[in-house]
Amino acid sequence: MNESDSGVELQAHVVIVGAGPAGLAAAQVASAAGLDVLMLDAAPQAGGQVWRARQGVAAEPVARALARLANARLLAGTRVATALPDRTLLIDGPAGARRVRWNKLVLATGARERLLPFPGWTLPGVFGAGGLQALVKGGWPIARRSVLVAGSGPLLLAAAATLRREGADVVGLAEEAGPAALARFARSLAAHPRQALQAWRLGAALLGVPAIVGWRVIAAEGDGRVERVVLQGEGGRTRTIACDALAAGWGLLPQTELAQSLGCAIAQRFGAPAIVVDGAQRTSVDGVYAIGECTGVAGAAAAHWQGELAGHAIAGAVDARVHLPKRSARRLTREHAFAAAVARAFPMPSDWAERLRDDTLVCRCEDVPWSALRGQPDLRAAKLATRCGMGHCQGRLCHDTLATLMHWPRLPVRAPLAPAPLATLLAIPEHPSDEELPT
Ligand SMILES: Cc1cc2nc3c(=O)[nH]c(=O)nc-3n(C[C@H](O)[C@H](O)[C@H](O)COP(=O)(O)OP(=O)(O)OC[C@H]3O[C@@H](n4cnc5c(N)ncnc54)[C@H](O)[C@@H]3O)c2cc1C
Known part of the structure; x- marks a missing residue:
């Protein structure tokens, strides 16, 4: 060449x-x-x-x-x-x-990471668990702050361990998967000694942190920033946990x-x-x-x-x-x-739409609430009618949420793949679009 x-x-x-x-x-x-x-x-x-x-x-x-x-x-x-x-x-x-x-x-x-919308998720102090972990590794001060880690999947354990090591007071680890699913998963670890050891090490690092198993986040609340998180468990019971920050995630x-x-x-x-x-x-x-x-x-x-x-x-x-x-x-x-x-143990929750209220922002870049989106026929129509997915993250969060919740086909990607300076945009010729993704 x-x-x-x-x-x-x-x-x-x-x-x-x-x-x-x-x-x-x-x-x-x-x-x-x-x-x-x-x-x-x-x-x-x-x-x-x-x-x-x-x-x-x-x-x-x-x-x-x-x-x-x-x-x-x-x-x-x-x-x-x-x-x-x-x-x-x-x-x-x-x-x-x-x-x-x-x-x-x-x-x-x-x-x-997959961060899903719920009432209060745009309050300051609500983070993606992996995002907060990355911030803290970069030197962001977390010492003495009380943090609730919640959602589903093994990444929560790794994030909680990092936060605790850097001095956070991890007030709980709320896992949506119930005790039966977790027991099945624990049994599957017997065939995977390396992962079993890793899980044991993370467990040891989190000794004393309350494990809140089978509870799901339904809202973050507070005056101008997160002050408490509402969890819902079996039979619709709720409990509220006070915290300075919520680190949430539902897998990758x-x-x-x-x-x-x-x-x-x-x-x-x-x-x-x-x-x-x-x-x-x-x-x-x-x-x-x-x-x-x-x-x-x-x-x-x-x-x-x-x-x-x-x-x-x-x-x-x-x-x-x-x-x-x-x-x-x-x-x-x-x-x-x-x-x-x-x-199998930590699937995407199937009931997500039930956690959204009319005014819950699904697209937080363009401030588009659930009420403006749920009646749309597909992602393309939703985007054209509401600007959902046209902000800085280019739909990385909201388009995944909507495609999964509504079983809508995903949209083709467009150049640039991430926000880019004007000089880069000018170097992009007309680009053919891609196939639609499976939901
Ligand atoms: C937020 C987050 C936190 C995680 N924390 C943990 C943890 O604590 N412990 C653990 O065991 N696993 C963790 N994981 C899972 C872990 O990322 C993977 O198991 C492992 O890092 C995967 O390796 P990889 O090489 O496939 O991808 P990655 O390690 O993710 O590397 C991908 C690289 O591609 C680069 N990239 C992506 N797109 C472009 C582009 N268009 N142009 C240029 N560069 C690009 C990214 O900057 C990134 O550095 C985490 C995952 C995420 C998303």
Whole structure:
């Protein structure tokens, strides 16, 4: 490839989007095989969500992984704005808008947390559990604040443990899944000793924190900021818990926007739409691979094994002596069995619409209440009539909520994939739209 061709400013044999556990593992294998690797990540440092830097200091596994990279460059603070024709990406970073040409593209874009609307969720002091965890890891002061952690799924345990370690008074951990579902899940841990140990460690870190099992958040209340949270349990009983902050979350959602803009097939996996891949991590688009949580939420270890598989598949395409490692495939199968058990134990609540009041804002960027949305025929009509999903987050929260609650087809993604400066917008040509996603 010629770097001066048609305005292409960067090129690499392998371009990896996302430098979390998945992207780093793929980069290690591909660069060790002598391939030219370029990694891009929107975050200021490599590591992704689980190995996020603490107050600017890289997590130990990240430092080790970066030290092992041979022929790899990392552009941090650099986001892919969109996919362009001819195996090219438009990126946006400290050097402004640039184009990157790839021969093999690896999508390792991870997941984001699912935060659902409920009365009072826009009050100051209400956070996504993972978002608050990230803020606190970045140095945001939480010491001595009383925090209720609530919602559903194992991420709540990790978030609560981080908050407690940083000095928060975690006044409770409210899990929606009932005792029977939790007991079934606990039994499934017997087949997964690594996860059992992790759960035991998190449990030990949370000793003394009240476990409020089978209770769901129905409202956050307070005068100008959250002061208490109302929970509802079996038979409609309610209880109110005083707190300075609520950290809430209902699992994770794969980030598939870039894959969609490339035309990759998407299907439900582990309870949410994810990029479809084969055993070598190939997507439905030639030359494009996907690894980690964008292919289904299954944890950091699964992300790592998928990264290894993709790295070997790409290296094997130029050197027939390289084969897919059977060990990585076996371990991935085990991680996926666990991910399926998590998805069964902590599903998206089916009764969400009952928690919304007429004036509950479903789209908090554009202040669109539930009453303006529930009579709409589909997402497109809802967007046109109310501006829902046209704000800063581009529908990442409200469109998922509505697609899930109302069983509406999801909308095609549009460039740019995230808010971008004008110079980046000007570099985007007319772009064909994508297939609609399954609900
Ligand atoms: C908020 C949050 C908190 C979490 N906390 C924990 C925890 O405490 N413990 C735990 O075990 N698991 C946690 N998880 C789950 C954990 O993220 C995964 O298991 C693991 O990090 C997945 O690795 P990955 O490489 O697939 O994705 P990630 O680690 O998420 O990495 C994906 C990377 O892709 C980058 N990216 C995405 N889109 C673009 C784009 N368009 N352009 C450029 N870069 C892009 C992101 O900046 C990110 O760094 C958390 C997840 C979330 C969403």
